[in-house]
Amino acid sequence: MDLILGGWAAAHLPTASDAELDLFEAVLAEADHDLYQWVTGQSAVPEAYAAFIGTLAGTVRSGGA
Template sequence: MTVEPRDIRLKRLKIRAEHRGIKEMDLILGGWAAAHLAHASEAELDLFEAILAEADLDLYQWVSGQQPAPEAYAAFIEDLAATVRIGGA
């Protein structure tokens, strides 16, 4: 198995975050990616990649507080939601 170089992985994750399908998630996830990907740990990148695999509707409901996020994602989703609230204020 070939290991993907970090710079390629970051570019791939940024593109996936910015081109989700619904504009709200493009802005939310793309904004987080722009601000945090460069200094994220490998574990954070793994978590972000797993979150990117989730459906937009589920992600939006978690971030907006309409539905609770799965426990594995709860802390990240709360951070993401707080970032959106701060940025939108």
């Protein structure tokens, strides 16, 4: 989780809105295995997380920032 979420957190948490923070917290509560599969495209992302996971996946591919 740290490797997947760390780059996004470093780049976005300081300026995140309340809604973004709530979404981030919800994603943190998900199973690591599910999060990994969503980010890597191995399984479908739940609609509620789709935009966030898309951004997160882009952050992971770009090296974290």
